[in-house]
Amino acid sequence: MDQGWGRERQNAIYRAGIADARPTVPTDFGELERRARQAMSPKAWAYIAGGAGEGATMRANRRALDRWAIVPRVLRDTSQRSLSIELFGQTLPAPLLLSPVGAGGLVARNADIAIGKAAASLGLPYILSNQGSSAMEDVTTAMDTVAAGAPRWFQLYWSVDEGLVDSFLRRAEATGASAVAVTLDTTMLGWRPQDLNLGSLPFAQGEGIAQYTGDPRFRAIVDEKVANPDPEAESPKPSLGAIKTLVSIARNAPGAWWRNLVDKHPRAAVETFLEIYSRPSLSWTDIAGLRARTSLPIVLKGILHPDDARQAVGLGVDGIIVSNHGGRQVDGSIGSIDALVDVVDAVGGQTKILVDSGIRTGADVFKALALGADAACIGRPHMYGLALRGQAGVAEVMANITAELDLTMGLSGHTDVASLDRGALSKLDY
Template identity: 85%
Template sequence: MEQGIGRERQNVIYRAGIADGRPAVPTDYAELERRAHAAMSEKAWAYIAGGAGEGETMRANRRALDRWAIVPRVLRDVSSRSLSTTLFGQTLPAPLLLSPVGAGGLVTRNADVAIGRAAASLGLPYILSNQGSASMEDVGAAMDDVAPGSPRWFQLYWSVDDGLVDSFLRRAEAMGASAVAVTLDTTMLGWRPQDLNLGSLPFARGEGIAQYTRDPRFRAIVDEKVANPDPAAESPTPSIGAIKTLVSIARNAPGAWWRNLVDKHPRAAVETFLEIYSRPSLSWTEIEGLRDRTSLPIVLKGVLHPDDARQAVDVGVDGIIVSNHGGRQIDGSIGSIDALVDVVDAVDGRLKVLVDSGIRTGADVFKALALGADAACIGRPHMYGLALDGENGVREVMSNIAAELDLTLGLSGHTDVAALDRDALKKVD
């Protein structure tokens, strides 16, 4: 990505159009979402696109963005523009990151590898999901094949097993992560009717637990469980559905799937994951001690209240991600952009502030940056691109968002994303 990428992107598409070529991935979000829905399975769509409760928080995310209008300035030289930004010592071509989305294997096999490769080709950080469908080592190696040392972060779900937390952190450091994003808002799963109405929990089928099944500490816990089975544990009632689940678990477990069908470890791994993956008792005490457990910059994901932002500053973390988990955890929560304004004021430049949830377009990113965010994280859009065209689809979606950001920057009379402030916007509600 370089100066003028918006016009370059347009030119690529319009040149192809001379021969009746059309983009494989739609350039507007509404059509992108519609076509992705048609391409996904029912369970994949429920998990990726669904929200908590009646979806009010998802709507709040969009309303929050709509409350701010861009106020263009004219007769300024905008022939040269910069999207470049720096996060934790790394210079990025644009203030964009690819958010972690769990169980991406519901969309396509090796989803995380494809997403990682696309991110690496653009020089944008991919926040590798703790609930990924490929191990961080495999994703990191794939990213390095595209661009050695390409930026990547690791998302951490804090397990009830401290040894597993430490193991994840050591592996993240070893695979070249440049930050760890601790997810705070999912110490338990929110009420998600789309999944519930299908009785669909991907992890119960072995989907999205690859970080665990490749982890030595987790495998040791599973070995202990297999060696000492719970005599009170009930076996599932034989049925077509139970057989399908067993096959899914076998296919998602490491090793040959036909051997996994008769091995006790894959099913024990699923049971173990469901028991220990998240810690509802997580508190500031653990966060305060995290600096002693890792050398990586620490980012807290899921901060919405300004008092929590101030406490994050006090405990010495390096950044926060203002996020309501894409509206997937609490129905009726504050929109992320509404929260961003107060959080930015609360931290007053003392740590990096990123934002996600509801951000779909380059114009959305412009607003987030003008309101004080250092960068924006993109979630569902890149997953929709994945559903339509795999690795290339992810790359196309992220390129389109960056291109629109570049054009919005110039057309509104600005030349550098780092210089944006609230003077570029007007609140219209």
């Protein structure tokens, strides 16, 4: 992404328009969301777009951004602009990362590979989901075919099995991850009516557990379960729904799906995942001991309270992602941008701060950076691009957000994302 990226992106679209071409992927979030809904199945839409409870936290994310207004400055030379940042020893072309989104296979087959390759084509880090539909090794190999050493992180859900935690960390290190983002706010699933009303949990269908089925420690646990079945376990009653679930599990498991139909391991893998995937007892003591278990920079994802941010800094973590999980965990939670302000003030520059949840546009990213974030993470928008055009759709969404950030910065009288501060904004009274 060279200087003038925004104008180059804009002009490319307008030049194509001379021949009556229109972008396949809309350039505004509202239309992007509407078309993506049409392209997704009801179950995919519920999982990707849905939130906790009545959706109050999702609305809070938008209100928090709208409370801050950009105040443009004029008659400044903004002909040369820089979006690049340094993050954990890497120079990134823009302050953007692609957030981890679980069960992407609901939207497109090989979703994580498509997202990873799109990120690699732009030089932006992809935070590989712990709940991915492809094993991290397969995703990173695909990314490296686009750009060798393309930046990637790994998201960790802390399992009740400590051996599995260590195995995930070793694999992430081996695949060249630049950091591990430990998700703190999903030690249990939030109340998600959109999924509940459909009776739809992707993981129970074998979707989104490829990190597990591709892991040697997890496979050993499954082997033990198959070898020593629970005599009191009930088998599902034969039904059309049960048959559909069995086929889904078979298709998502490694190996030939028709063999998986009669193999006990794929079904045992789903049962095992549901038993061990996350640990509600996770505590600060566990985080304190993580440094001895990995050489990767440690980023804590899901911090919203300034006291938690201070404790994280006290433990020497390398970064924080201010996040309410896109409004998917707690209904009525604080908006991520409102929380960002307090966390930035509490931390005082002692660690890297990123933010996600509700960030949709380049203007949103500008506000987040001006409020003290070092970078922003994009979630649902890139999934909507995936739904519309696969890998190319993901790349287009991220390129559009980056282009708008570049133009917003220049039109507001700024030349470097690193110099943005709260002086670029005004807080509104409502």
